[in-house]
Amino acid sequence: MRRKLAAGNWKMNGTGASLSEAMALAAAHPDPQVDILLCPPATLIDRMADAVHGSRLAVGGQDCHAAASGAHTGDISAAMLADAGASYVILGHSERRTDHAETDAAVRAKAEAVLAEGLVAVVCVGETDAQRDAGQTLAVVGAQIKGSLPDAGVTGQSVVVAYEPVWAIGTGRVPTLDQIAEVHDFMRAELVARFGDAAHGIRLLYGGSVKPSNAAEIFATSNVDGALVGGASLTAADFSAIIAALEAAPAA
Numbered sequence: 001m002r003r004k005l006a007a008g009n010w011k012m013n014g015t016g017a018s019l020s021e022a023m024a025l026a027a028a029h030p031d032p033q034v035d036i037l038l039c040p041p042a043t044l045i046d047r048m049a050d051a052v053h054g055s056r057l058a059v060g061g062q063d064c065h066a067a068a069s070g071a072h073t074g075d076i077s078a079a080m081l082a083d084a085g086a087s088y089v090i091l092g093h094s095e096r097r098t099d100h101a102e103t104d105a106a107v108r109a110k111a112e113a114v115l116a117e118g119l120v121a122v123v124c125v126g127e128t129d130a131q132r133d134a135g136q137t138l139a140v141v142g143a144q145i146k147g148s149l150p151d152a153g154v155t156g157q158s159v160v161v162a163y164e165p166v167w168a169i170g171t172g173r174v175p176t177l178d179q180i181a182e183v184h185d186f187m188r189a190e191l192v193a194r195f196g197d198a199a200h201g202i203r204l205l206y207g208g209s210v211k212p213s214n215a216a217e218i219f220a221t222s223n224v225d226g227a228l229v230g231g232a233s234l235t236a237a238d239f240s241a242i243i244a245a246l247e248a249a250p251a252a
């Protein structure tokens with residue numbers, strides 16, 4: 001059985017004053033029935049890890065460099081994230097793929113670095129509006145999974161895959177439940193074909209305009225093991241409601 005995961009991605013939001021939201025979230029869920037993860041900007045990782053120390057809330061990064069160290073101004077390695085208190089790293093988010101021209105090969109190299117460090121890689125995939133309109137959704141998602149995941153070390157403990165249709169991120173637009181199920185069932189089949197039985201343990205998250213109002217129906221959808229939440233993870237009240245919906249969802 002896969003343990004469900006509610007992951008929050010704060011993106012480029014938050015300062016020290018925002019840590020009170022993380023602390024409130026941790027206090028609201030002292031014994032959660034799902035895994036809870038917050039990925040603040042890198043500047044807050046160590047402070048957030050300290051602030052929620054002893055709670056059930058995990059802290060993660062939003063990106064890392066593929067190298068362990070070296071002359072890469074402005075970049076952060078997986079080892080540095082681990083040292084700061086991170087246990088997960090989001091990789092290949094569409095905003096990274098667009099803003100920083102990250103390719104599947106680059107994401108894969110980062111994922112290998114994350115796995116080597118013993119952290120969990122949350123690898124993001126998803127089609128654009130134009131690709132969906134052109135009927136290319138499954139081909140795009142399949143190619144991203146194929147190109148972005150390492151060949152070795154992929155298990156339910158080391159990798160999470162997040163399906164985030166680019167057109168649903170921050171827009172308030174959400175795919176139909178049938179569309180989400182189609183992609184998630186496809187992703188599961190692709191992963192099982194490549195990684196065998198281990199792939200049954202890989203958690204598949206949906207991301208894109210998840211809110212307290214739509215979380216329950218999304219979480220009842222086939223092969224949805226949780227969510228990667230952007231805007232609604234910024235406040236403890238909203239994210240807490242999403243976590244509660246995930247706790248109440250049918251078992252995977």
Ligand SMILES: O=C[C@H](O)COP(=O)(O)O
Nearest residue numbers: 009169170208209230231
């Ligand atoms: O990483 C999170 C996703 O990009 C979703 O963001 P959103 O919930 O603000 O649409």
